[in-house]
Amino acid sequence: MKKLLLFLTLLSLTNPVFAQAIKIGELNSYKVFPAFLEPYKKGWELALEEINRSGGVLGRKLEVVSRDDGGTPGDAVRVAEELISREQAAVLMGTFASNVGLAVANLAQQRKVVFMAAEPLTDKIVWENGNRYTFRLRPSTYMQVAMLVPEAARLKKKRWAIVYPNYEYGQSATASFKKLLAKAQPDVEFVAEQTPPLGKIDAGAVVQALLEAKPDAIFSSLFAVDLQKFVREGNTRGLFKSAAVVNLLGGEPEYLDTLKDETPEGWWVTGYPWSEINTPEHKKFSDAYEKRWKDYPRVGSVVGYTALHAVANGIRKAGSLQSDKLIAALEGLQMETPFGQILWRPIDHQSTMGAYVGQLAKKGGQGVMVNWHYADGAKYQPSDQEVRALRKE
Amino acid sequence: MSGSAILLQFLNGLAGASSLFLVAAGLSLIFGVSRIVNFAHGSLYMLGMYLAVSLSASIGFWASVPLSAALVAAVGCLIEVGFLRRIYKAPELLQLLATFALVLIIKDAALWAWGAQDMLGPRAPGLAGAVSIAGSQFPQYDLLLIVLGPAVFMALHLLLTRTRWGTLVRAATQDREMAAALGVNERRLFTAAFTLGALLAGFGGASAIPREPASLEIDLGVIADAFVVVVVGGLGSIPGAFLAALLIGEVKAFCIGLGYSELTLAIEFIVMALVLVLRPWGLLGRPLPQVRGAGTVEPPLPAPSFLLLAALAALLAVVPAFSGPYTVVLLTDILVFALFAASLHFLMGPGGMPSFGHAAYFGLGAYAAGLLLLRAHLPMELSLALAPLAAGVGALIFGWFCVQLSGVYLAMLTLAFAQIAWSIAFQWDELTGGSNGLIGVWPAPWLASKQAYYYLTLVLCLGAVALLWRLIYSPFGYALRAARDSPLRAEAIGIDVRIQQWAAFGVAGLFAGVGGALYAFSKGSISPETLSVPRSVDGLVMVLLGGVQTLSGPLWGAALFTWLEDSLSRGVEYWRAAIGAVILVLVMAFPQGIAGFLKQRFLK
Numbered sequence: 001m002k003k004l005l006l007f008l009t010l011l012s013l014t015n016p017v018f019a020q021a022i023k024i025g026e027l028n029s030y031k032v033f034p035a036f037l038e039p040y041k042k043g044w045e046l047a048l049e050e051i052n053r054s055g056g057v058l059g060r061k062l063e064v065v066s067r068d069d070g071g072t073p074g075d076a077v078r079v080a081e082e083l084i085s086r087e088q089a090a091v092l093m094g095t096f097a098s099n100v101g102l103a104v105a106n107l108a109q110q111r112k113v114v115f116m117a118a119e120p121l122t123d124k125i126v127w128e129n130g131n132r133y134t135f136r137l138r139p140s141t142y143m144q145v146a147m148l149v150p151e152a153a154r155l156k157k158k159r160w161a162i163v164y165p166n167y168e169y170g171q172s173a174t175a176s177f178k179k180l181l182a183k184a185q186p187d188v189e190f191v192a193e194q195t196p197p198l199g200k201i202d203a204g205a206v207v208q209a210l211l212e213a214k215p216d217a218i219f220s221s222l223f224a225v226d227l228q229k230f231v232r233e234g235n236t237r238g239l240f241k242s243a244a245v246v247n248l249l250g251g252e253p254e255y256l257d258t259l260k261d262e263t264p265e266g267w268w269v270t271g272y273p274w275s276e277i278n279t280p281e282h283k284k285f286s287d288a289y290e291k292r293w294k295d296y297p298r299v300g301s302v303v304g305y306t307a308l309h310a311v312a313n314g315i316r317k318a319g320s321l322q323s324d325k326l327i328a329a330l331e332g333l334q335m336e337t338p339f340g341q342i343l344w345r346p347i348d349h350q351s352t353m354g355a356y357v358g359q360l361a362k363k364g365g366q367g368v369m370v371n372w373h374y375a376d377g378a379k380y381q382p383s384d385q386e387v388r389a390l391r392k393e
Numbered sequence: 394m395s396g397s398a399i400l401l402q403f404l405n406g407l408a409g410a411s412s413l414f415l416v417a418a419g420l421s422l423i424f425g426v427s428r429i430v431n432f433a434h435g436s437l438y439m440l441g442m443y444l445a446v447s448l449s450a451s452i453g454f455w456a457s458v459p460l461s462a463a464l465v466a467a468v469g470c471l472i473e474v475g476f477l478r479r480i481y482k483a484p485e486l487l488q489l490l491a492t493f494a495l496v497l498i499i500k501d502a503a504l505w506a507w508g509a510q511d512m513l514g515p516r517a518p519g520l521a522g523a524v525s526i527a528g529s530q531f532p533q534y535d536l537l538l539i540v541l542g543p544a545v546f547m548a549l550h551l552l553l554t555r556t557r558w559g560t561l562v563r564a565a566t567q568d569r570e571m572a573a574a575l576g577v578n579e580r581r582l583f584t585a586a587f588t589l590g591a592l593l594a595g596f597g598g599a600s601a602i603p604r605e606p607a608s609l610e611i612d613l614g615v616i617a618d619a620f621v622v623v624v625v626g627g628l629g630s631i632p633g634a635f636l637a638a639l640l641i642g643e644v645k646a647f648c649i650g651l652g653y654s655e656l657t658l659a660i661e662f663i664v665m666a667l668v669l670v671l672r673p674w675g676l677l678g679r680p681l682p683q684v685r686g687a688g689t690v691e692p693p694l695p696a697p698s699f700l701l702l703a704a705l706a707a708l709l710a711v712v713p714a715f716s717g718p719y720t721v722v723l724l725t726d727i728l729v730f731a732l733f734a735a736s737l738h739f740l741m742g743p744g745g746m747p748s749f750g751h752a753a754y755f756g757l758g759a760y761a762a763g764l765l766l767l768r769a770h771l772p773m774e775l776s777l778a779l780a781p782l783a784a785g786v787g788a789l790i791f792g793w794f795c796v797q798l799s800g801v802y803l804a805m806l807t808l809a810f811a812q813i814a815w816s817i818a819f820q821w822d823e824l825t826g827g828s829n830g831l832i833g834v835w836p837a838p839w840l841a842s843k844q845a846y847y848y849l850t851l852v853l854c855l856g857a858v859a860l861l862w863r864l865i866y867s868p869f870g871y872a873l874r875a876a877r878d879s880p881l882r883a884e885a886i887g888i889d890v891r892i893q894q895w896a897a898f899g900v901a902g903l904f905a906g907v908g909g910a911l912y913a914f915s916k917g918s919i920s921p922e923t924l925s926v927p928r929s930v931d932g933l934v935m936v937l938l939g940g941v942q943t944l945s946g947p948l949w950g951a952a953l954f955t956w957l958e959d960s961l962s963r964g965v966e967y968w969r970a971a972i973g974a975v976i977l978v979l980v981m982a983f984p985q986g987i988a989g990f991l992k993q994r995f996l997k
Contacts, residue, residue, distance in 0.1 A: 031501075031969055034509030034609070068962045073830070074923065077916045078726055078959070085843075086719035099829045103918040106832050110917055122829065129832050166658055167819070167828035194654045199610050202657065204405040204535065205649040211529065212398045212650070228513050228606045236523050237530045258511050258606060 021063035022056075022321065024311055025089025027079050027104070028119070029096045032071030035224070036254050036300045037096060040119065041066070042293050043304025044093075049292070051308070057315045064308070065089060073103035080104050084111055090321040091116060091311050098122035098168055105134040114314075114326045118307035119300075121169055123176075126348040127390035133323065135330055135349040137307050139377045141169055141221075143350075144248055144270045145176040146380035147357050151268045152177075152219065152246045153184040161192040161215035161243070163206060165226055170195065173221040173248055181219075191215055196226060203229035207237050214242075221248040223255050231262050240264050251358060253298045256367040263360055263367030270355040272299045273369035277356075285338035297338075306337045306353065310344070343378065348387050352378035394650055397527035402650035403643065404526070408535040410642025411542025412601055416615055417622035417634045418549060419593030425566040425629025426586040429477060430801060432492040432930075435616030436499035437591050441465045441598025442607035443507050446514040454515050454603070462596035469591020473584050476977065481583070483984035486747055490937040491980045493930065496612060497973030504609055505967065514602030534603045541600065545593070546635045553631065562586060566629050617812075617926065621661045624805040625668045627678020636676050640664065659816035666794075666809040673798045694743070694874075695992075697862040697944055705948075706855045713844050721847045727955045728854040729912045734935035734947035735858045736904035742941050743865050744897040745877030746795070747804040750811025751932045753791065754902035756924025758784035758909025760818060763831035763919050768824070773837040777914065781906035787814070788902020789895065796894040811929055819921045830920030834913045850911050857904050862944060864900065873897055938979060940986020949987050 026044065030037045044064065051062050065087045069076035076095065083089040092108055093116040095101040101120030108115035109131040117125055117136040121144075126136050139147075162177070164170030174193070181188050192213035194206045201222070207230065210218065218239075222230050227250065234240050245264065249255060251271015256263070274286060274297050285305065289297045310333070315321065318329035331346040342353045358372025381387070394402070420434045444461035445454075452460070476491055520537055523530035553559035564572040565582055573579045605611075622641060626633025641661050648656045674680055713721050737751040761783035765776035791810040795803050818825045825831065840846050864870050875883040876890040883890050913919045922928060931954065939950025957975060961968040983990035
């Protein structure tokens with residue numbers, strides 16, 4: 001018996017398979033935003049398989065303990081507590097809505113645990129409410145607006161109307177757009193603003209009110225149901241005949257694919273033309289994804305996939321699970337992603353992952369992006385000075 | 394606005410009003426006959442949308458509308474026969490709990506059947522384009538909708554006034570016991586009314602698909618709107634619902650047309666609050682007849698068992714010694730919600746005033762705590778002590794208007810105030826942090842550990858519950874219960890009923906505020922969801938699950954519901970449906986609530 005125990009102890013010391021897995025605590029609002037988060041989950045599951053197939057991290061397997069956070073900050077904080085204290089998760093990852101992301105980021109700081117905020121778009125999570133434990137992957141609201149502003153300025157339209165969902169994302173997108181466009185094109189005029197409640201746009205009345213203002217162009221940050229209703233009413237009422245449109249996120253397959261033959265042609269959007277990106281790094285990812293899931297990748301897939309790889313890379317570089325070492329490793333970490341090289345900015349813990357900017361078109365009854373280019377997130381940042389001021393450092 | 398703009402926004406308003414009326418009519422009909430507050434009505438509407446979108450791919454849009462409506466009617470019929478029929482005699486509002494469970498089940502069923510992505514339906518063939526009106530393009534389909542609303546209204550009106558069945562429905566609406574005594578087959582009538590209501594919901598959903606994609610979020614949005622229309626119009630009044638739909642449709646369209654689109658966040662609730670303050674029974678409603686039934690006569694409460702509470706406290710005090718750190722976190726949540734539920738129970742049970750907006754006071758307490766700490770820079774202990782006062786004052790302000798009403802009208806006015814409070818917290822960026830809320834609301838260092846905070850919560854929550862129980866047996870509590878059971882006699886012996894009820898609001902608000910403040914510091918942040926409708930509904934579910942006619946029921950209800958959510962969401966893929974199923978089983982098995990059942994079983 002003693003011999004057997006000794007043997008097992010030796011085995012566990014030498015064979016990494018017997019070492020305890022490294023736990024990543026993942027939480028997201030799977031049942032509140034399933035359209036975005038099902039692909040996201042498939043993304044990190046694929047990454048997890050890749051990581052463990054190639055021997056795991058630090059000689060140990062990676063394990064993701066995934067939880068539904070209920071979609072509210074209060075529940076999410078409890079779930080995160082559970083992941084930290086009961087599951088002993090080394091790193092937290094996930095969240096979707098900005099308020100949930102900010103609440104978990106704040107908890108991460110309190111509990112001194114590294115938090116990989118994969119999805120939230122809010123600028124605040126890296127700026128006003130940023131903290132040293134929180135890293136955010138997706139290009140922020142500000143970055144995506146900044147990517148669209150050059151195209152908006154190139155349209156040379158004077159009278160702009162704005163429509164945005166009435167919560168922080170829409171408000172800050174609008175504020176950034178107004179500020180950046182006025183800088184790029186000083187003679188711009190903002191003639192109307194409509195802010196319907198999220199998910200409850202009264203599209204007919206909103207389109208009518210916009211028509212009334214006779215804008216040359218429209219900046220919209222609508223998405224999901226609101227975008228679909230807006231597009232259909234706008235098509236019927238001829239709003240887009242007289243006005244060019246720039247729409248944040250409009251080219252993301254999550255939102256674009258539902259539009260089908262309603263897809264409004266010529267709109268400038270940020271998005272993800274997954275079927276047309278031919279870089280080897282993207283090809284490798286999308287082939288693996290389609291092979292594993294028999295489905296094409298969405299933005300969420302790339303985010304989930306990249307977020308978990310980022311965590312794994314960070315741990316590898318740190319050679320440790322200690323938060324301080326992990327933070328030091330993640331700051332300035334460079335890594336390959338399906339979108340190309342990214343860097344984790346030491347100044348605000350934002351990744352330089354970019355987005356694709358292009359125009360909408362119809363192809364075989366489906367919406368696609370054309371004339372697109374990749375906008376590298378590194379180029380669409382405010383100055384370091386501004387960032388430091390926002391972070392109050 | 395130009396003349397043509399006014400005309401077009403007016404037409405937009407009419408189209409919006411028609412679709413509002415289609416959902417609200419069914420809800421009003423069901424409520425009128427069976428007194429069921431059918432939370433699942435929005436889910437039936439959603440089902441109608443999904444069915445129509447998927448059916449129209451094979452049989453075309455026009456055929457899919459009646460077929461989807463018929464299918465939804467069949468579902469409605471099954472729901473009534475399978476579940477609701479069994480609990481008509483249960484305490485009032487219990488049916489609400491059953492329909493809430495159905496909301497959860499239907500949502501997950503739709504996710505399972507149709508997947509997560511929104512589904513944009515086809516345009517209506519033949520009415521896909523626009524017509525030119527006053528120089529603008531107006532969708533042809535909206536013109537059809539404008540006609541459809543009044544047409545359905547006329548058809549319903551004729552059905553209710555010119556047919557024998559309609560006469561029976563109206564008789565049951567006015568006095569269902571008398572109708573039953575005269576030989577009307579109540580069972581069949583209720584089933585038929587519920588089926589017709591479901592048919593209207595399905596029809597409303599199916600006919601909306603050319604304007605709106607089918608999505609999983611539509612159910613709760615629609616149900617809130619439909620409730621508002623039904624209550625503004627007057628419960629059970631179909632003409633009232635029509636009028637209310639018109640009013641709200643037009644107000645919304647002109648808010649947008651005049652450039653006040655941010656008001657649409659809560660405009661229907663502002664309208665509802667105004668209407669109810671001015672006309673306590675809605676536009677065309679009449680005072681509700683007293684429902685006589687087993688559930689309405691509430692037995693007097695037994696003496697409170699403070700011993701039980703003390704034993705519970707002792708037990709909870711030793712838990713941290715034997716459990717992991719997460720148990721303490723979960724128990725902190727449970728204690729906070731137990732106090733929240735107990736404060737709601739104080740209002741609903743002894744006070745006899747159901748509140749659908751109790752989260753307002755919970756949220757006010759939470760926000761006050763956060764604001765005092767972050768903006769006024771008070772110490773955490775002082776913020777925690779002062780925050781409940783804000784909730785109490787808020788409850789007194791809202792309550793002053795609410796106690797003028799009774800029953801579901803009162804409940805809906807509390808909901809309206811809660812929604813208005815929510816929209817203020819949501820919009821007032823500089824003060825409340827807007828949709829993101831307040832971040833960094835952490836307790837003082839000596840309370841920072843989970844255990845220390847747990848003990849603080851334990852002492853404050855159970856202390857508050859003991860105080861609430863004590864109040865129920867004070868002269869104030871007796872006067873309150875007298876006012877509930879017989880307002881006329883209470884007045885006659887010199888009790889000022891309104892004052893008692895108003896004070897009850899203040900007390901309930903204060904204690905909910907204690908819960909809210911504790912919640913804020915346990916989470917480190919607060920966002921508008923703390924005063925949103927789902928939080929209010931959670932409170933209702935806890936109270937009803939535990940048993941509204943018992944003292945300790947809300948505590949058990951809160952514990953069970955929070956624990957269920959925590960454990961099911963961890964292990965079960967369709968955890969919402971699982972929670973719904975558990976609630977449904979509990980409602981069917983223990984219509985008196987868990988504590989009510991235990992009492993019946995063991996204390997008799």
